[in-house]
Amino acid sequence: MTTARRDTYTPETLLSVAVQVFNERGYDGTSMEHLSKAAGISKSSIYHHVASKEELLRRAVSRALDGLFGILDEEPARTGRAAERLEYVVRRMVEVLIAELPYVTLLLRVRGNTGTERWALQRRREFDHRVAELMKAAAADGDVRGDVEVRLATRLVFGMINSIVEWYRPDGRGMGRQEVADAVVQLAFAGLRRQD
Amino acid sequence: MTTARRDTYTPETLLSVAVQVFNERGYDGTSMEHLSKAAGISKSSIYHHVASKEELLRRAVSRALDGLFGILDEEPARTGRAAERLEYVVRRMVEVLIAELPYVTLLLRVRGNTGTERWALQRRREFDHRVAELMKAAAADGDVRGDVEVRLATRLVFGMINSIVEWYRPDGRGMGRQEVADAVVQLAFAGLRRQD
Secondary structure, X not given: XXXXXXXXXXXXXXXXXXXXXXXXXXXXXXXXXXXXXXHOOOHHHHHHHOOOHHHHHHHHHHHHHHHHHHHHHOHHHHXXXXXXXXXXXXXXXXXXXXXXXXXXXXXHHOOOOOHHHHHHHXXXXXXXXXHHHHHHHHHHOOOEOOOOOHHHHHHHHHHHHHOHHHHOOOOOOOOOHHHHHHHHHHHHHHOOEOOO | OOOOOHHHOOHHHHHHHHHHHHHHHOOOOOOHHHHHXXXXXXXXXXHHHXXXXXXXXXXXXXXXXXXXXXXXXXXXXXXXXXXXXXXXXXXXXXXXXXXXXXXXXXXXXXXXXXXXXXXXXXXXXXXXXXXXXXHHHHHHOOOEOOOOOHHHHHHHHHHHHXXXXXXXXXXXXXXXXXXXXXXXXXXXXXXXXXXO
């Protein structure tokens, strides 16, 4: 939760308040009035920063999407064997999800009622497709098992990763980002069964 | 969607309509008026069957919980090596989730605003705990890897399974229940990597 005072509000701090309210109340259930109360500034002050509630949504989900698509541009995601690139992308997805937890949580809850939401869903599908392509390439190399259909395997691995938003709390008491990322990579690639 | 007519309504068919409406509108966002319209019967006819909206919720989530807890009473979940019992339970969780898709979907979306919701969350935690205990026993036997903390591994496997409600559609065109159950068991226990 931001502790920014009225005179220190920036588009960035306003966004972090908005994302928190969207996640608590749902985007549809949030009014500019709710945002104004949560931020402790007037509606006209909010309109000084953004044109609409939907602009805040677009900025918030863009931040999550930029984080995710940014992974695909990183060197280890672009070069080398497909299976290693895939493993790198899975690890980085967990890291980005935790680093941008409220933004990714919002992205995963988008439902498609507005143009911005439909655009976000479309971008999510593009990202899923890019990762599925990587998995397909790894299967073609013979590094990833061929007995589970690629689209289904992608969905299940995404399901495992995305479920982290339901329980991960960055309160310093629980596990760290690296522990979670390691566990996801271990389970996704090698499974629960002990390998001797 | 049920096609039951007014004179054929039973608590069972009313429940299936209610669960669909709860899943579409959210439990909090559903009124008896919404249920009455969706069922095509008067509110007083609904009150002939149930005392309240909350009773419908309780019956619906009970059906999902009974399905899940029932697994633990099945012979292969009770006898044999812990790792095999765990694998059986994981497979059956996917089967029950798909067989009772709308009911489990509702259970997974419960938020805790009412007594019934808090009771359902408590029962879910008990189920998670039972499965975590099984995983702990399998790790103690040396059959399940020891390098991923049991609670974290349980959460990730549950995340994979529960994510199925987000995309599985029993429309006959997509994959079958067995294909999904096989994939989950393969990925959860052996991972994506091809074993040579």
